[in-house]
Amino acid sequence: xxxxxxxxxxxxxxxxxxxxxxxxxxxxxxxxxxxxxxxxxxxxxxxxxxxxxxxxxxxxxxxxxxxxxxxxxxxxxxxxxxxxxxxxxxxxxxxxxxxxxxxxxxxxxxxxxxxxxxxxxxxxxxxxxxxxxxxxxxxxxxxxxxxxxxxxxxxxxxxxxxxxxxxxxxxxxxxxxxxxxxxxxxxxxxxxxxxxxxxxxxxxxxxxxxxxxxxxxxxxxxxxxxxxxxxxxxxxxxxxxxxxxxxxxxxxxx
Amino acid sequence: xxxxxxxxxxxxxxxxxxxxxxxxxxxxxxxxxxxxxxxxxxxxxxxxxxxxxxxxxxxxxxxxxxxxxxxxxxxxxxxxxxxxxxxxxxxxxxxxxxxxxxxxxxxxxxxxxxxxxxxxxxxxxxxxxxxxxxxxxxxxxxxxxxxxxxxxxxxxxxxxxxxxxxxxxxxxxxxxxxxxxxxxxxxxxxxxxxxxxxxxxxxxxxxxxxxxxxxxxxxxxxxxxxxxxxxxxxxxxxxxxxxxxxxxxxxxxxxxxxxxxx
Amino acid sequence: xxxxxxxxxxxxxxxxxxxxxxxxxxxxxxxxxxxxxxxxxxxxxxxxxxxxxxxxxxxxxxxxxxxxxxxxxxxxxxxxxxxxxxxxxxxxxxxxxxxxxxxxxxxxxxxxxxxxxxxxxxxxxxxxxxxxxxxxxxxxxxxxxxxxxxxxxxxxxxxxxxxxxxxxxxxxxxxxxxxxxxxxxxxxxxxxxxxxxxxxxxxxxxxxxxxxxxxxxxxxxxxxxxxxxxxxxxxxxxxxxxxxxxxxxxxxxxxxxxxxxxxxxxxxxxxxxxxxxxxxxxxxxxxxxxxxxxxxxxxxxxxxxxxxxxxxxxxxxxxxxxxxxxxxxxxxxxxxxxxxxxxxxxx
Numbered sequence: 001x002x003x004x005x006x007x008x009x010x011x012x013x014x015x016x017x018x019x020x021x022x023x024x025x026x027x028x029x030x031x032x033x034x035x036x037x038x039x040x041x042x043x044x045x046x047x048x049x050x051x052x053x054x055x056x057x058x059x060x061x062x063x064x065x066x067x068x069x070x071x072x073x074x075x076x077x078x079x080x081x082x083x084x085x086x087x088x089x090x091x092x093x094x095x096x097x098x099x100x101x102x103x104x105x106x107x108x109x110x111x112x113x114x115x116x117x118x119x120x121x122x123x124x125x126x127x128x129x130x131x132x133x134x135x136x137x138x139x140x141x142x143x144x145x146x147x148x149x150x151x152x153x154x155x156x157x158x159x160x161x162x163x164x165x166x167x168x169x170x171x172x173x174x175x176x177x178x179x180x181x182x183x184x185x186x187x188x189x190x191x192x193x194x195x196x197x198x199x200x201x202x203x204x205x206x207x208x209x210x211x212x213x214x215x216x217x218x219x220x221x222x223x224x225x226x227x228x229x230x231x232x233x234x235x236x237x238x239x240x241x242x243x244x245x246x247x248x249x250x251x252x253x254x
Numbered sequence: 255x256x257x258x259x260x261x262x263x264x265x266x267x268x269x270x271x272x273x274x275x276x277x278x279x280x281x282x283x284x285x286x287x288x289x290x291x292x293x294x295x296x297x298x299x300x301x302x303x304x305x306x307x308x309x310x311x312x313x314x315x316x317x318x319x320x321x322x323x324x325x326x327x328x329x330x331x332x333x334x335x336x337x338x339x340x341x342x343x344x345x346x347x348x349x350x351x352x353x354x355x356x357x358x359x360x361x362x363x364x365x366x367x368x369x370x371x372x373x374x375x376x377x378x379x380x381x382x383x384x385x386x387x388x389x390x391x392x393x394x395x396x397x398x399x400x401x402x403x404x405x406x407x408x409x410x411x412x413x414x415x416x417x418x419x420x421x422x423x424x425x426x427x428x429x430x431x432x433x434x435x436x437x438x439x440x441x442x443x444x445x446x447x448x449x450x451x452x453x454x455x456x457x458x459x460x461x462x463x464x465x466x467x468x469x470x471x472x473x474x475x476x477x478x479x480x481x482x483x484x485x486x487x488x489x490x491x492x493x494x495x496x497x498x499x500x501x502x503x504x505x506x507x508x509x510x511x512x513x514x515x516x
Numbered sequence: 517x518x519x520x521x522x523x524x525x526x527x528x529x530x531x532x533x534x535x536x537x538x539x540x541x542x543x544x545x546x547x548x549x550x551x552x553x554x555x556x557x558x559x560x561x562x563x564x565x566x567x568x569x570x571x572x573x574x575x576x577x578x579x580x581x582x583x584x585x586x587x588x589x590x591x592x593x594x595x596x597x598x599x600x601x602x603x604x605x606x607x608x609x610x611x612x613x614x615x616x617x618x619x620x621x622x623x624x625x626x627x628x629x630x631x632x633x634x635x636x637x638x639x640x641x642x643x644x645x646x647x648x649x650x651x652x653x654x655x656x657x658x659x660x661x662x663x664x665x666x667x668x669x670x671x672x673x674x675x676x677x678x679x680x681x682x683x684x685x686x687x688x689x690x691x692x693x694x695x696x697x698x699x700x701x702x703x704x705x706x707x708x709x710x711x712x713x714x715x716x717x718x719x720x721x722x723x724x725x726x727x728x729x730x731x732x733x734x735x736x737x738x739x740x741x742x743x744x745x746x747x748x749x750x751x752x753x754x755x756x757x758x759x760x761x762x763x764x765x766x767x768x769x770x771x772x773x774x775x776x777x778x779x780x781x782x783x784x785x786x787x788x789x790x791x792x793x794x795x796x797x798x799x800x801x802x803x804x805x806x807x808x809x810x811x812x813x814x815x816x817x818x819x820x821x822x823x824x825x826x827x828x829x830x831x832x833x834x835x836x837x838x839x840x841x842x843x844x845x846x847x848x849x850x851x852x853x854x855x856x857x858x859x860x861x862x863x
Binding site: 012013014015031035036089092093094095096097100103104105106107108109110111112114115187190191194195198199209210213218221222224225228229232233236237 | 261262263265266267268269270273346347349350351353354356357358359360361362363364365368369443444446447448451452460463464466467470472475476478479482483484486487490
């Protein structure tokens with residue numbers, strides 16, 4: 001029993017404490033229960049939403065948007081990152097433009113996307129893609145650049161063609177960095193989806209949170225927050241696992 | 255500048271210039287509210303400055319940013335230091351904090367607004383949360399990575415715990431702390447914009463973007479993006495240069511000295 | 517010993533009421549973002565009636581205008597930022613049903629109209645045409661409830677449309693940009709229609725029974741905590757409200773009413789049209805008459821049927837008539853509407 005205490009408790013101690021505080025606050029009305037809805041009521045709401053299919057619908061929409069936007073944004077990021085990393089020419093042509101746009105805080109693009117694409121799907125996808133783009137771009141280009149010239153020279157010494165050097169030397173060496181970029185951008189992408197939905201939508205978790213707030217159903221808001229958090233943690237874990245599987249030799253750096 | 259560098263610079267400017275020209279030409283023939291000419295956007299920026307609206311927004315946003323950073327970095331530094339020094343605490347709290355880190359900050363916004371109201375506090379808290387983690391993780395990593403050899407030297411010289419921290423651990427961890435602060439500053443700025451945008455700013459810079467979006471005025475939105483972009487650049491610049499000015503220079507030099515002492 | 521406890525009790529009582537430094541009035545924001553109240557409260561604001569009254573006690577009166585309108589005011593009531601507010605039917609009902617402890621102390625105005633606007637070149641003609649189309653409005657407001665009642669009457673529900681949650685200003689942009697097919701808004705859209713920037717597909721500004729049924733009304737609500745701790749302040753507040761009503765609610769003061777209502781930035785002509793032929797003293801008189809109570813009852817039911825609230829409201833428990841009754845006896849006894857308003861005038 002003591003062993004269990006020692007292993008299970010530490011990693012989750014803070015979460016347990018927070019949950020306890022939440023529960024006690026509900027029981028003793030430390031915070032108005034209209035605002036901080038007690039855990040049991042929230043759980044009821046979750047069950048309700050699951051049975052009516054509402055939960056699945058909204059989560060489904062958000063996931064769909066994240067998936068698509070992420071693919072587009074990361075794809076573009078990898079492509080351009082690789083180009084800029086390999087070719088000094090590409091770096092010269094594209095570098096300044098990319099640098100200029102990099103200065104703008106990513107969320108500032110949301111209103112513009114909504115202006116251009118309206119409140120339809122395209123605006124949310126566009127915003128998510130933009131949000132994913134830069135982390136992936138930066139990490140990919142850095143990864144490609146850092147492939148030491150020695151390794152390339154080895155390839156040249158062996159008489160490999162440029163493409164083969166790229167495929168068999170540069171790519172494997174750059175993959176760790178690319179994965180770091182992908183992992184950073186999924187977090188950003190998820191935030192982007194929720195933000196876009198908070199601003200203007202008719203479906204999705206962000207919309208659900210707005211809607212709940214307007215109808216003063218704070219349990220719905222809390223359900224939304226928990227869902228956002230849970231999916232964020234899950235996606236991070238998934239990508240982290242992928243990273244460890246593909247490149248087990250990298251060490252986590254902050 | 256060598257000719258090659260000059261050529262590179264020129265190449266880099268081609269796309270932006272091309273973009274601007276296409277934009278100007280397009281609006282010459284198809285002027286619409288949706289796509290105003292670039293000049294309109296500049297005008298909008300100028301107008302904001304002249305009506306003193308910009309200054310007001312600036313003060314509010316910077317105030318939130320400053321307090322959020324202060325809160326986040328001081329807490330991050332303190333907790334990072336604690337977790338770096340005590341293995342027991344680290345084992346207990348680090349996995350937890352890591353999990354919290356992965357919860358998208360944006361999700362907290364509705365709750366924060368409900369609890370802390372629409373005043374500055376909810377945004378300050380969010381920014382603090384954003385600034386907290388980079389500093390925490392980097393401080394912790396920096397302290398943990400002090401080479402064992404250095405610590406032994408401290409033992410040999412009979413340094414007290416505090417002295418050891420001050421003269422060996424801190425200077426050694428400094429590069430890490432430095433990158434932590436840079437990350438905090440830039441991420442904090444992003445979070446500021448997010449928090450203002452998603453809580454209907456009242457008073458902050460993102461109001462410019464919000465109003466532009468609501469009223470369908472791209473020139474206003476562009477003005478907002480220009481201003482935020484310039485400020486973002488400024489903060490980026492400041493963050494990296496911060497460590498070479500004034501009192502902090504002394505700290506960086508300390509590393510130099512302590513390295514030399516070996 | 518007794519003297520001590522009484523003295524302490526008196527001190528506590530004094531401390532409690534003395535501890536109020538600011539009276540927070542939560543007000544609904546308007547599309548023009550101006551911190552100006554309309555109607556009866558507009559009159560009170562203009563003549564600084566509340567400020568003068570409470571200055572004697574060193575209490576400041578703060579008018580907080582919420583851009584998020586009703587729903588945001590509910591949050592203010594829940595976390596104590598708002599003491600007294602005048603806001604719409606649906607937000608009031610949602611708040612009370614959602615667990616915010618409030619008391620309905622004064623009935624507000626009745627007959628708030630909705631305007632369903634479409635693009636000028638739209639081919640949509642009737643509400644039935646809108647089925648399956650994209651409709652925008654701000655959820656949680658009286659417009660939302662009116663829409664629900666309207667479509668319910670047609671045998672439809674909210675789910676038969678693609679609903680976008682948009683504020684008034686966003687609605688204008690979305691309509692113009694063709695991102696939605698219709699928007700349910702306030703009389704600013706009537707203004708737009710006159711400029712040719714929109715077409716009104718439906719409005720409740722008519723005399724038929726359905727329109728009367730769906731029109732919104734407002735409620736003046738105080739947080740129970742505030743009522744419990746400072747009943748004297750609440751009484752004085754209601755007295756002023758009644759006084760302001762006396763000054764504004766007569767037919768010969770109609771133009772003044774229109775001016776007050778248009779002050780935030782609306783067009784006076786539209787307000788006039790919006791008012792139609794309704795008599796001020798019938799629409800806005802602060803009396804808990806049969807008409808108001810029926811409207812309240814049916815609105816709660818409609819909200820329940822539309823799935824907007826999960827628990828019913830006991831209207832009798834929500835309403836606290838004591839303050840209003842006392843005010844009417846002392847201040848409003850001369851008003852034509854305090855006695856003359858009979859059941860016969862209910863439509």
